[in-house]
Amino acid sequence: MVFAPDTEIALRTVVNLINTAANGRETLATEAELDLFLEKERFSGSRTRDAAELASVHELRSRLAALWTVDEDTAVAAVNGLLREANALPQLMKHDGWDWHLHATTMEAPLADRMSTEAAMALVDVIRSKEMDRLLVCEAEDCDAVLLDLSRNRSKRYCDTGNCANRAHVAAYRARQAAVR
Template identity: 40%
Template sequence: MTFGHDMVHSLATVVELVNTSPSTGGDEGLPGLPELAAFIEAREISGIGAVTARDLGQVRIVREVFHRVFTAADQPAAVRTLNALLSDTRITPRLVEHDGHPLHVHYHAADSTLAEHLAADCGVALAHLLVEGEAERLRTCAAPDCDRVFVDESRNRSRVYCDSRTCGNRMHVAAYRARRRA
């Protein structure tokens, strides 16, 4: 499956957002407003003004819903979870060009909150993945001590680690050492 710019960006944003959650085995990645502002800047989320404590709380709620989509037992459970989120989200598709990016679709309403923006744009990207029968691309890292999520964009759907340089390398070295000891 080929992903367009906006879908790649939204999927990467949802992965990065979910991986800020303590539910993925690490520390809280969004402990305060400075970290939320840094996330917005790093992910180039447009049209967001100053963030508030309310934004932080709402984003954390949306983040946990997205985590449940990634960790759903099966596609119907992921669909139910995502549908519940999308039904509470104002979705107003419009074509935009900004910040040097080619023409693409934004799904959030122009006056949406940060949480609504993320729920709409990232939620629709996940919905497209599910509609295309690609739910198996939503994965959790196979490393035993890592619960980070990722989207497997490989052609043959063979990616198993959130990052080949960290978890993948660590697991390959461990397997090599185990074979050497045997």
């Protein structure tokens, strides 16, 4: 394990959120799709379930996606901005079957504030651990999804949104076979 369990969960949620708009496909277009996303990610707390909430999550997704390819100083400024905007106040919480973990907003805070704070707190750990190089973009030529490399040998190169790794391996195999002929 590279990070604390709640940090890894938050980082995976960020990856999954960013990838709802990967490769030109929008899979978070409706309030119902947001409901399903949040249920799958086990994200709890108050909700307004309206278009404004969905728009705020889309805006957050764009801000988080931009963080995936920036340098450390730019990431620090963005993360500090997210925490400042949400009036973050870290505290230990235990709820909904989760053991002790950090929250930096109340369960009543707006959804986008809670999501941005969870993401920012996880990214704080990434930055402090000097692990920004674990935030990657898929190496498949036709994919712009992001990924989080938590492997020991830092070998992850392809996203989990489709079959990018399989397609790349098949293409490499076919290229080797063609070279032999």
